[in-house]
Amino acid sequence: MKLGSRTLSLLTLAGLILLVPGGVSAQGGASAQSGSASAQASGTKPASDIGIVIKKNAITSVASFIPYKVQGRDMEIIAVRASDGTIRTALNTCQVCYQSGRGYYKQVGDVFVCQNCGNRFRIDQVEKIKGGCNPVPVLEGDKTDLGETIGISKAYLEGVAPYFAYWKKRG
Secondary structure, eight states: OEETTEEOOOOOSTTOOEEETTEEEOTTSOOOOTTOHHHHHHTOOOGGGEEEEEEGGGOOSSOEEEEEEETTEEEEEEEEEOTTSOEEEEEEEETTTGGGSOOOEEEETTEEEETTTOOEEEGGGTTTOOSSSSEEEOOGGGEEEOSSEEEEEHHHHHHTGGGGTTTTTOO
16 A cells, blocks of 8 residues: 555554554554654654554454564564463564574464474463573563553564574475
8 A cells, every 4th residue: 555655565464453654553543643742741652663563452362473574574473462461472483493494483272382393382471581492572672552552663673683584484
């Protein structure tokens, strides 16, 4: 879809995300404007720095795998509701196995399983454990609570793109 001088591709996943000028916004919700009074008043990142916005009410204990592209590189964010009700986010790539091309996760019940080494990782561990064969967490400083949604910064997404260099591309 053509938006001004920028051409953005429309991404939708179970009503979770929609690209808009200056970033991504929750589908069906009001989009944040760059430099808007509400963003400035709440101390959140301006909309121009938000790459993905996830609708909180759409996240359940069944993980959402949210696609995103950085410079043509396919990436995926995992968003899942833990047993304590919090929403946990991580890259769908393994901190150890990502170079194999098979270092990504599939959900089996209440665990994620690395498709390279078979490591099992409980939903409640997402975003809590760093290092080892675990999904790369998207931590507090890399995302912003926008009320009904969560925004993940473009800068963060661009910085972690190397984790996806071989993602799902090797046998």
